[in-house]
Amino acid sequence: MKQYKAYCFDLDGTVYKGKSAIESAVRYIHRLQARGIEPFYVTNNSSKTPEQLQASLAAIGITAPIDHLYSSAMATAQYVKLHYPEARVRLMGSDGLLTAAEALDLQVVDTIEADVFMMGIDRELTYTTLANACLTVQSGAVFIATNGDVKFPNENGFVPGNGSLARLVEGVTGVTPIYIGKPSPVMLELIADMHGFEKEDMVMIGDNYDTDILSGIRFGIDTIHVNTGVTPAHEVFDKPEPPSILVENMDAYAALEDSM
Ligand SMILES: [Mg+2]
Incomplete structure (x- = not known):
C-alpha cells in the first residue's frame, strides 16, 4: 500500500x-497521527467556521x-476575492460563509443590487431568505x-444539502450557479499550494463518489472510497472512472496496509 504525506478526509459520512x-475513520486518523502524519479535512459544509469544525472533531x-x-465557504470566498475583487456581495448561509x-x-x-450572490446552507432558512435569493439573482x-450537494447524511437518514436549495433558486430564476465545493478540485489545490505537496503525495478519502472521489480524480490524485455514507459500493462499481481503492471502511484499509 502506498504511503502518502497528505491524507485528505471528507467529514460528513466519512469521519462522522x-x-x-x-469509529473506523477515527481509529485510522489516530493511527496516522501516531505515525506523525497530521491529516487534512475537506468539507463541502459551508455552515461552520474552522473553529466550529475543530470543535466537532474534538467532540469525537x-x-x-x-x-x-x-471548507467550501473558505474556498468560495477565495474564488470571489480572486475573480470579483470589487464586487458588492450578498450572501445566504450561516457563520461559516x-x-x-x-x-x-x-x-x-x-x-x-449586489454584484455577486454567494449561497451556502442556512439551517434557519425562511421563505423570505429564499425569495431574496431569487430576486437578487434575477436582478x-x-x-x-x-x-451542489443535494443531500447529506445525519444520524437518522438524509437531509437537504445546499444543492437542493440552489436548485430551487435555479428553478425560479433560470440561472445555473457556479459551484465551488467538491467535485471542483479548488480545495485540494489550496492544500497543495498552501502546504507544498506534490500530487503524488496526496490522497482524497470520502463516502460520496460524485463529490469527494471526482474532486480527487479531477485534481489528479489517488482516491479512497469508503462505504460509510452517501454512495453505496455497488453504485461505485458502475462508474466509468473508479476510485483508486474501494473499501468498506478505514478499518478495512488499515487491514490491507497491515497485510502488505
Ligand atoms: Mg461526505
Missing part, C-alpha cells in the same frame, strides 16, 4: 454522521490544527453556490 463518530476525539481544515467573506475583506451588502448578481 451528525454528531456520531464513524480528534484533534485537528486549524490550518488543516478546508460570513466569517470567510469577512476574513478576506469582501464587501458584504444586504440588497438586491443580475453572479450566482455562486458553495456546493
Whole structure:
C-alpha cells in the first residue's frame, strides 16, 4: 500500500454522521497521527467556521490544527476575492460563509443590487431568505453556490444539502450557479499550494463518489472510497472512472496496509 504525506478526509459520512463518530475513520486518523502524519479535512459544509469544525472533531476525539481544515465557504470566498475583487456581495448561509467573506475583506451588502450572490446552507432558512435569493439573482448578481450537494447524511437518514436549495433558486430564476465545493478540485489545490505537496503525495478519502472521489480524480490524485455514507459500493462499481481503492471502511484499509 502506498504511503502518502497528505491524507485528505471528507467529514460528513466519512469521519462522522451528525454528531456520531464513524469509529473506523477515527481509529485510522489516530493511527496516522501516531505515525506523525497530521491529516487534512475537506468539507463541502459551508455552515461552520474552522473553529466550529475543530470543535466537532474534538467532540469525537480528534484533534485537528486549524490550518488543516478546508471548507467550501473558505474556498468560495477565495474564488470571489480572486475573480470579483470589487464586487458588492450578498450572501445566504450561516457563520461559516460570513466569517470567510469577512476574513478576506469582501464587501458584504444586504440588497438586491449586489454584484455577486454567494449561497451556502442556512439551517434557519425562511421563505423570505429564499425569495431574496431569487430576486437578487434575477436582478443580475453572479450566482455562486458553495456546493451542489443535494443531500447529506445525519444520524437518522438524509437531509437537504445546499444543492437542493440552489436548485430551487435555479428553478425560479433560470440561472445555473457556479459551484465551488467538491467535485471542483479548488480545495485540494489550496492544500497543495498552501502546504507544498506534490500530487503524488496526496490522497482524497470520502463516502460520496460524485463529490469527494471526482474532486480527487479531477485534481489528479489517488482516491479512497469508503462505504460509510452517501454512495453505496455497488453504485461505485458502475462508474466509468473508479476510485483508486474501494473499501468498506478505514478499518478495512488499515487491514490491507497491515497485510502488505
Ligand atoms: Mg461526505
